[in-house]
Amino acid sequence: MSTTASAARMGTEPRGRTPFWQATGIVAQREIMTKLRSKSYIISTIILLALVFGGVIFSAVGPDLFDDDTTVATTGSVASSLQSLDGVAVETLSSADAVRQAVLDGTVDAGVVPGDGPSGLLVLADREAPGSLMQLLSVAPELQLLDPNAPDPMLTYFIGLAFGIVFFMSAMTFGQTIAQSVVEEKQSRIVEIMLATVSARAILAGKIVGNSVLAFAQIALIAAIVLLGGAVTGSQLLLDGLGMPIVWFVVLFTVGFVMLAALYAAAAALVSRAEDLASATSPIMMLVMIPYFLVIFFNNNPTALQIMSYVPFSAPVAVPMRVYLQTQEWWEPYLSLAILVAFTVLVIGFAARVYERSLLKTGAMVKWRDALKP
Structure with missing residues (x-):
């Protein structure tokens, strides 16, 4: 060696x-x-x-690119209550019949007109209920966040x-x-x-x-x-x-x-x-x-x-x-x-x-x- x-x-x-x-x-x-x-x-x-x-x-x-606003047709009496909702683009029309026709034509995602129910609103849709809009218009219970900074x-x-x-x-x-x-x-x-x-x-x-x-x-x-x-x-x-x-x-x-x-x-x-x-x-x-x-x-x-x-x-x-x-x-x-x-x-x-x-x-x-x- x-x-x-x-x-x-x-x-x-x-x-x-x-x-x-x-x-x-x-x-x-x-x-x-x-x-x-x-x-x-x-x-x-x-x-x-x-x-x-x-x-x-x-x-x-990325989330903003795929998070499109929901286009909603409504009348003047309801428009003010919808404009404060996030993710909703409001299109004001002259009458409830015009809102119905816009929904049927597919020019808007949904319509909201005055209704006789507890909420006072009636949601109009073509084939299926607009889930995101229904959630926004639903009455939610009072919420308290115990740990807002939790991961x-x-x-x-x-x-x-x-x-x-x-x-x-x-x-x-x-x-x-x-x-x-x-x-x-x-x-x-x-x-x-x-x-x-x-x-x-x-x-x-x-x-x-x-x-x-x-x-x-x-x-x-x-x-x-x-x-x-x-x-x-x-x-x-x-x-x-x-x-x-x-x-x-x-x-x-x-x-x-x-x-x-x-x-x-x-x-x-x-x-x-x-x-x-x-x-x-x-x-x-x-x-x-x-x-x-x-x-x-x-x-x-x-x-x-x-x-x-x-x-x-x-x-x-x-x-x-x-x-x-x-x-x-x-x-x-x-x-x-x-x-x-x-x-x-x-x-x-x-x-x-x-x-x-x-x-x-x-x-x-x-x-x-x-x-x-x-």
């Missing part, structure tokens, strides 16, 4: 190697520039941002789904990029040349830093696009209600992705062929998918979200949801962040050990426990 290979396994640096932080910067720069030179990456990022911005704009103006369950579901999808897609995309880069270098034996001047830990650190910068930049751009869309549409939900949840998501995702990136790199170092990469990274994929599914099922369950906020793999999704729902104490997001940082440090140490002890092993897939043996 060569001196370089032995040193790489032992974690030492022979003479002539580039200093650790300088080597980390070189590898990180290479990872970043490789991605930025990829037309598919640039185009896919632009499409993603365009879809996010379009979704924000549509969520604000909408459907809106909560879609917000949780959005956080889960962004976390899932970004972690999977950049995690697989790291894994493919590691196995390609190992399969082509380029890594053996790199180890002559750069330590294994520096290579690992560079890959984590480079791809983490790219992932963070993409998440930051998505957050900026969402807030920009909120500013353009004047959506108070996006400007006020989701402002702090988005900030916490960006912070926690950044730390959480470093943890996942280290695991992806370590898993890829266990195999020598691209064909074996899926089986090696499948446990990590499950850890990434868990928050995605949990937030769908428990997006409005305070107890489940509280537990998830202290689990490192689900904290980047659960904490922003709790901040949005205002179900946490002020210190709880900071505690979740501290737990995530501490766990990430442990994972990096674990991944570095697996990575440098498996990087030069070829042949069958190395098992995790074998990679940890001295």
Whole structure:
């Protein structure tokens, strides 16, 4: 075995190697520039941002596009009482017979004329009752809202789904990029040349830093696009209600992705062929998918979200949801962040050990426990 290979396994640096932080910067720069030179990456990022911005704009103006006013024909004696109703376009005609004829001709959606019933109004329709108009004219009981600011369950579901999808897609995309880069270098034996001047830990650190910068930049751009869309549409939900949840998501995702990136790199170092990469990274994929599914099922369950906020793999999704729902104490997001940082440090140490002890092993897939043996 060569001196370089032995040193790489032992974690030492022979003479002539580039200093650790300088080597980390070189590898990180290479990872970043490789991605930025990829037309598919640039185009896919632009499409993603365009879809996010379009979704924000549509969520604000879309309902108005499909919410047409109900055109109602009436007489002068009734017109004043109808004009105060939202969603009703009043067309005043000369007589009740003219209103009936307008309804029969289909020039209006419905008609309202004086009637003999308790309400004093008679609604005229062609084939079926105009439901929205009937609701507007119905006498409703007195209503008292006990919690006007309570979150909408459907809106909560879609917000949780959005956080889960962004976390899932970004972690999977950049995690697989790291894994493919590691196995390609190992399969082509380029890594053996790199180890002559750069330590294994520096290579690992560079890959984590480079791809983490790219992932963070993409998440930051998505957050900026969402807030920009909120500013353009004047959506108070996006400007006020989701402002702090988005900030916490960006912070926690950044730390959480470093943890996942280290695991992806370590898993890829266990195999020598691209064909074996899926089986090696499948446990990590499950850890990434868990928050995605949990937030769908428990997006409005305070107890489940509280537990998830202290689990490192689900904290980047659960904490922003709790901040949005205002179900946490002020210190709880900071505690979740501290737990995530501490766990990430442990994972990096674990991944570095697996990575440098498996990087030069070829042949069958190395098992995790074998990679940890001295």
